[in-house]
Amino acid sequence: MRHEHLQPGALIAVSIVAGTVGWNGYVLLLPVAFAFPVLWALARTRRTAAIISAGYFLAASRALPQGVATFYSSDLWPGLFLWLCASVGFVIVHAVLWTRKTGARPCRYLLAAVLMAMPPFGITGWAHPITAAGVLFPGWEWWGLAAATAGLMGLVTRMWPAVALVLAGFWIWSAATWEEPRLPESWQGGDLELGASLGRDVSFERHRDLIVTVKDRVVGGARTIVLPESSLGFWTLTVERFWVQALRGTDVTVIAGAAVIDAGGYDNVLVAISGDGGRTLYRERMPVPGSMWQPWRALLSQSGGARAHFFENPVVTAAGRRIAPLICYEQLIVWPVLHAMLEDPDLIVAVGNGWWTKGTSIVAIQRASAQAWARLFAKPIVFSFNT
Incomplete structure (x- = not known):
């Protein structure tokens, strides 16, 4: 019972860390965002899945209130309002598509990822984990996008530790051989x-x-x-x-x-x-x-x-x-x-x-x-x- 009581809080805390670390401006840390689907899948209730989604998204977009306050030369309240409004689509999509049925989770998460990538929900689809595809599979083009999508789907199954291990291997190799995108001549x-x-x-x-x-x-x-x-x-x-x-x-x-x-x-x-x-x-x-x-x-x-x-x-x-x-x-x-x-x-x-x-x-x-x-x-x- 104690474990079940602590588990939701731990998942929410880790989602906040994933949003903060993955989206801090360092390109090689983008794959940290791949922790989000794991946490979403480990949630035991729809409410927990919604709070995990909110924690991840709000942490990833944490700079918005200050930026809005600077833009409008105002206090933080308008920025806080916009910050919360922007998270609504992300939270709703992931809360509605969450399921207890493990067999249905990969397709449900795929649908959530597609919805957050395309309008209308994709209009505020910040912090999308698929962005990390370029770090994990540089130069793979559309195949890399497909591989990253398959990885995200695998992370919401019971085999997620094995999938995470494979993705971590690609991440380490990419970090060791990383090259900055070249500047075109002239x-x-x-x-x-x-x-x-x-x-x-x-x-x-x-x-x-x-x-x-x-x-x-x-x-x-x-x-x-x-x-x-x-x-x-x-x-x-x-x-x-x-x-x-x-x-x-x-x-x-x-x-x-x-x-x-x-x-x-x-x-x-x-x-x-x-x-x-x-x-x-x-x-x-x-x-x-x-x-x-x-x-x-x-x-x-x-x-x-x-x-x-x-x-x-x-x-x-x-x-x-x-x-x-x-x-x-x-x-x-x-x-x-x-x-x-x-x-x-x-x-x-x-x-x-x-x-x-x-x-x-x-x-x-x-x-x-x-x-x-x-x-x-x-x-x-x-x-x-x-x-």
């Missing part, structure tokens, strides 16, 4: 430290400073420079002409974040600029829910908010390469990258504007997640973040 990401002013300071002085930053990297041999999300502020004809004139006579291409506004709202985009002209390259498929993507506005006949282009433009072409862009939030969830990998791009471009995450591990987690996917599919990756 491409370079430009990290900035401009804080909250990036995208808000739209003066020509700021644009001149960014052009100087680009030209400094060209001196180093780069010919395609990537700048962070929101770097250019609003994308207008005036801004386009300014940049095109600055790049005229060079063979440099700049890929940078911006916003395209109209009467109905705005698109969070990447634009490509060279001496020959500029164009909108990519429209974000999944803006941050709540702060950017606000679908309820349409129901209230209100305009504003960022549009979500869920299954559009997964791969775009710039500087002679087919690229899979991932803007900020898209690096934390599963379906945008898998959607892009279906079209076999040449490289991944991951950008973000993380000034509001200062003092948290959010940007590090974004980088680790994108890096893991790049290693799984053996793709070069270019990072560009503002902090």
Whole structure:
């Protein structure tokens, strides 16, 4: 009786540790998240399974309240509210699909994993254990995804100790031979430290400073420079002409974040600029829910908010390469990258504007997640973040 009384508390405590350690920004620790399905399967009641799910998810996303408070210049309460709301989908899916029947658990967990990877639940599908596939099976591509999925299913069976041992062997081998994703030739990401002013300071002085930053990297041999999300502020004809004139006579291409506004709202985009002209390259498929993507506005006949282009433009072409862009939030969830990998791009471009995450591990987690996917599919990756 004493053992049965202590077991739920121990499982919940370990789930919190798994969420905290697995999602701390170190890519080689991502496989710790594979502890979650084991703990979910060991739960003896649906209530315990729900609390285990909540403990894991809330621990993995623990930086959200502080980040939201910084973004809105408020106290922690709005962030705490959003933090709890975001966990609802994850908890409901895993609680509803939990079962005492051991034979049904692999299929039930597979269904939960798929639901949390795809919209609508996948819209807040952070901390998905499948992200660790790139650490366990680097370079295996779709076979690695299948192997990791099979491993997750095996971890909810009675054979989980043997499955865990096999996965641990792959993890140790991967850690011993780990290589960082390579940078494509002549491409370079430009990290900035401009804080909250990036995208808000739209003066020509700021644009001149960014052009100087680009030209400094060209001196180093780069010919395609990537700048962070929101770097250019609003994308207008005036801004386009300014940049095109600055790049005229060079063979440099700049890929940078911006916003395209109209009467109905705005698109969070990447634009490509060279001496020959500029164009909108990519429209974000999944803006941050709540702060950017606000679908309820349409129901209230209100305009504003960022549009979500869920299954559009997964791969775009710039500087002679087919690229899979991932803007900020898209690096934390599963379906945008898998959607892009279906079209076999040449490289991944991951950008973000993380000034509001200062003092948290959010940007590090974004980088680790994108890096893991790049290693799984053996793709070069270019990072560009503002902090």
